[in-house]
Amino acid sequence: MDFHGRRAAELVFCITGIWSAYIYQGVLQETLSTKRFGRNKERFEHLAFLNLAQSAVCLIWSFIMINIWRKARGGRAPWRSYWSAGITNTIGPAMGIEALKYISYPAQVMAKSSKMIPVMLMGTLVYGIKYTFQEYLCSLLVAGGVSIFALAKTSSKTINKLANPNAPLGYGLCFLNLVFDGFTNATQDSISTRYPKTNTWDMMLGMNLWSTIYNSIFMFGWPQASGYEAVQFCKDNPEAASDILYYCLCGAVGQNFIFFTIRRFGSLTNTTITTTRKFVSIVVSSLLSGNPLSRKQWGSVAMVFSGLSYQIYLKRKKSKKIKRKKKAF
Template sequence: MLMGTLLYSVKYTLPEYFCTFLVAGGVSSFALLKTSSKTVKKLVNPNAPLGYTLCFLNLAFDGYTNSTQDIIKSRYPNTNPWDIMLGMNLWGTIYNAVVMFVAPLLFSNWPYADGFEALRFCQENPEVAWDIFLFCLCGAVRQNYIFLTISRFGALTNTTITTTRKFMSIVVSSVISGNPLSSKQRGSVTMVFLGLSVQIYLKWKREKGRHPSE
């Protein structure tokens, strides 16, 4: 929402900002409360500033991508979800090919993934081809749902769905592992579901306003 407002002057209503604050605040506070001292001790070199910086960059680029997808959808209404999906995967393939195959040839001390080593591994272990195929197939199915959601409901709805899914995974894993939720964690869960409930109500109210006879 922030990227859409700053880059493309997208206007959101105050209730939409409020709902987003509840969901994002609830997820963030729950994640912070979930991080225990035991978890931090397991880290080889804990570096909180670097971690927060990487999280900020990830959110910034993700916000830019989502807001740009909304602009593309509004400017080019005939663009279907698979056009955007093709463009993303095409450029992603080009970028990865440069990083994995071109950069190692140009820089002898290249510290990142080496595509040639990956190819050698596949040649030595041909049975891995089936796992790679299944991984790509599952990824393609997942992307279909993502881009269909973006095309029909917008990037903000898609972000809300994916954020809620991650949040529910954390909550379910806590329950399954037998770790009871503290009162503060229960407050975070309440914030998330309150934000989602208000979003659903606002959407229902808008749809009812568009079709009063129904």
């Protein structure tokens, strides 16, 4: 196989890995939030437990990968560097998962796709950053699409599957998830700048170490904490326990595919793959999980992903310009 054929095969491998891991994780996440388990047909109400379980599995996974692949030991960020990002990395995803009690999975994916809006808003108001017309157009398409989706009538079948339907609360939790994610990403960027030898597995280990500590305190820190009930539910319902394990493994495998994609093809390619994956997740959810979308909602989905696709195109165009300037010098 020649160089171009090998590169194409690697890209297909990355796309397949990321899509498979995260689409299946999305299906499991929706199943755990809507399905009724056991003879008594009980819901798994302790969705925050998913955050602890995934943190623990990713912690073990990253520790194994570091010890298998790492050669040089010096120069990585100390564990204490991650304590603050660990807090927001604990609270943010927990809010995103908790939102599934109040809104459908496609609605959650749509809301979390609007990450660029608070980023641009904070950049303009706090740092005085000026954006181009095209960037504002992308933001407008995404914001408009999410708004139309939220206001469109949701099918009664979808509403009946939710534990406590409450759209304002669900979207509010997703917005807070984005705010906390923004702080987490900014802190991770700062750590990468201060400690250049820190790779993704180092960061994965540091982040999940603190997340596991915080989540363990939250879930088991007092006698009435819900972690005990979650464990008992898993003992009584092995099917739920296996779904949680697969959910966590999907997250760990997905993170490794993302790491490989960024290393081989760059962050822009990774962004393109993960963005299209979100759209496919909505389609899969609608077809397999019984969440029918109205025409208006499908139109809003098209608006959001048109905006995101245009944003990726602008980034790629900007990246090519920078490369041409570097070559000229």
